[in-house]
């Protein structure tokens with residue numbers, strides 16, 4: 061029983077991780093950009109829901125989903141256009157650059173919304189939960205899970221079926237080849253950044269369902285989200301899904317089994333990722349390429 | 354740095370500063386010098402070795418907690434418990450703490466703990482050719498996990514408050530101005546030794562090899578070297594320096610908390626190096642001093658805008674001066690030269706350029 | 713001691729379904745200078761990659777001086793005495809020519825020597841500098857070298873490692889006529905006291921400098937012999953001319 065319960069908790073941690081990491085698999089995966097400000101895009105998504113609350117009332121979360129996607133997406137687009145595009149081929153410098161941006165955005169949020177956390181009310185139909193033979197699964201957790209799965213399905217469909225999606229995949233697999241085959245890689249990069257950052261916005265909305273919203277909301281998730289991408293393999297949707305849920309479940313079980321578990325969970329997760337990289341240094345799934353580095 | 358510059362800096366740090374600075378300012382300088390010791394290590398690992406380490410706070414913390422534990426035990430006296438333990442209801446001294454009553458053991462651990470963690474992480478990760486951004490992300494994850502661990506073990510580590518209220522350091526009274534000046538001199542000397550040691554290392558064949566690995570790890574493999582080993586050594590040296598810095602930080606500041614060594618603190622250790630110039634040891638030291646001085650000034654005058662300034666610093670340095678202040682002259686020279694006659698293309702030293710040696 | 717220095721047996725290399733090398737057997741005798749030719753994509757570079765540990769074969773063995781190389785890490789293979797160059801030369805641009813050579817000569821050095829600064833030029837480095845004819849540029853950063861000079865520096869960096877087998881991947885590609893001649897002479901010098909395998913396309917170059925030639929085609933060994941024999945072989949003509957027709 062306890063194990064089953066932990067599994068459910070783990071799955072819901074995994075779903076949150078996945079939402080936070082999905083956008084990164086695009087920006088990190090396709091463009092090799094480590095965007096530390098991704099966490100602040102998550103935060104922006106969460107505050108979007110907060111801002112919409114007076115207008116949409118109890119349904120703010122639903123209304124916020126599309127709006128947050130666009131808000132965070134636009135933030136990403138601006139960041140890409142203004143700064144990141146000067147930095148291609150310099151991943152480490154990009155990391156530090158975007159860390160600076162993330163500090164600025166955090167302080168901006170503090171100045172606009174105040175330092176204390178704010179609360180977004182969940183819609184009525186998300187309070188309560190289902191009982192499965194003594195096991196209680198809250199509706200808001202189910203909602204997050206559904207949202208995460210929905211995003212994955214949507215993205216796969218987009219990558220496989222739509223023209224822009226296929227272009228995106230082409231660039232992800234071989235940038236030079238795509239470029240000489242007439243794909244406007246710069247346009248694709250912009251789109252990638254928009255979609256990747258927009259997904260962070262969705263993650264932010266989802267996070268309002270399980271906790272308060274504050275300026276450092278995103279930075280709490282960003283490190284774990286990057287771990288998911290590293291373990292899953294660059295630009296690999298499947299990898300990210302498996303990694304997110306594995307790490308989520310692992311996290312919840314370590315917390316459950318060790319006294320004072322939350323303290324050890326992160327260390328164990330870290331050790332497992334390092335151990336995993338011993339077997340698969342490039343993550344779960346790899347795009348084979350001939351380049352040495 | 355030329356010998357003359359070195360001599361001038363030594364005189365400034367060892368003679369002039371203790372004479373002209375107020376005890377309060379000298380304390381601050383001692384703290385900055387601790388960060389500068391970390392910066393020397395980062396310049397080696399990142400500037401020379403290309404390993405962007407975002408977890409330097411972990412090593413700083415390992416050295417710091419090792420020293421802090423010893424000082425707390427010395428403070429409490431034989432057979433007694435450190436103050437925070439009685440507050441959190443711990444009744445007997447945890448096993449982990451016991452050996453730290455011994456000063457020699459403590460001093461060894463200050464260096465050994467960071468080195469062991471760095472060697473473990475480095476050999477596991479570099480051997481698998483995990484590098485660049487991947488390594489950066491992993492080192493950051495380590496810092497995040499470390500802080501959560503520290504915070505969670507309230508009875509063992511003092512939790513969020515950390516180790517506070519440290520009043521003596523190997524016989525020095527930390528409330529006495531003269532003794533504090535002595536402490537300052539110790540820190541300055543350690544920084545000098547670290548600087549000279551790393552400078553020697555960087556100028557050696559090993560240093561050349563390290564740079565070669567940064568610029569073409571796979572090529573170096575085919576010269577018969579094991580890049581993982583070479584990198585691990587540099588990483589371990591940088592960890593040892595961070596550990597020593599952390600150990601000195603504790604008596605200088607009188608406390609150590611998880612906030613001093615988390616993800617953000619680790620990045621702050623780095624930004625000084627970036628500002629000063631990662632490819633120049635002197636630049637790294639100067640940058641660390643400058644950055645931390647700026648932080649003090651801003652936090653005093655305009656606490657709310659400090660994050661803006663810090664964020665803007667990252668952006669400005671990366672966009673306009675990736676080689677830092679020390680690299681500005683070279684950058685201007687390059688720009689000027691680009692207008693002159695055509696030269697064979699060479700990559701700017703600032704770029705972590707992609708390598709491809711086989712088609 | 714056997715005659716053969718390098719014995720490749722039953723080598724198969726597969727890249728996600730694509731067979732880059734198929735059941736390849738290949739032998740190099742001690743002291744030999746061998747040329748390896750074949751159309752683009754024949755698997756020449758792949759063969760060198762496997763020998764030097766960069767690529768893992770699906771099956772087969774590579775024995776060097778009686779010892780198995782497959783499964784060993786790259787730097788161990790170099791230490792065993794196998795050196796290589798790359799199709800696109802990679803030298804360390806910020807280091808001087810001498811420093812590049814000194815670095816390449818270094819893996820045998822004891823630790824204390826590694827921790828010291830380079831003082832002067834060791835005999836081996838001086839000799840290599842002389843062989844490759846870059847004495848005048850010794851203290852210039854390698855970044856200023858021309859394409860040809862870089863290739864020579866690479867060959868020099870190989871020679872100072874004192875390997876017993878040299879694998880050169882298209883050393884004269886992209887060189888001027890003059891540079892090719894000098895490279896050819898350099899090869900002759902080097903081949904005097906090393907076993908050398910050279911990947912090369914250029915027929916003219918081959919006629920002038922090669923004695924024994926091995927032809928690869930689509931991952932298989934096509935034929936082997938003197939330049940004249942190989943050129944007369946109808947299969948070789950077919951492979952090269954067929955390709956030429958396709959391209960036309």
Ligand SMILES: Nc1ncnc2c1ncn2[C@@H]1O[C@H](COP(=O)(O)OP(=O)(O)O)[C@@H](O)[C@H]1O
Nearest residue numbers: 349350712727732751752753754755756757758
């Ligand atoms: N890592 C790789 N992944 C996929 N295909 C590869 C890889 N390396 C080589 N190939 C393929 O194997 C074949 C042989 O390549 P190569 O050995 O480079 O040929 P050559 O050097 O003779 O021109 C080519 O068709 C090439 O595309």
Ligand SMILES: [Mg+2]
Nearest residue numbers: 712756757799
């Ligand atoms: Mg080839």
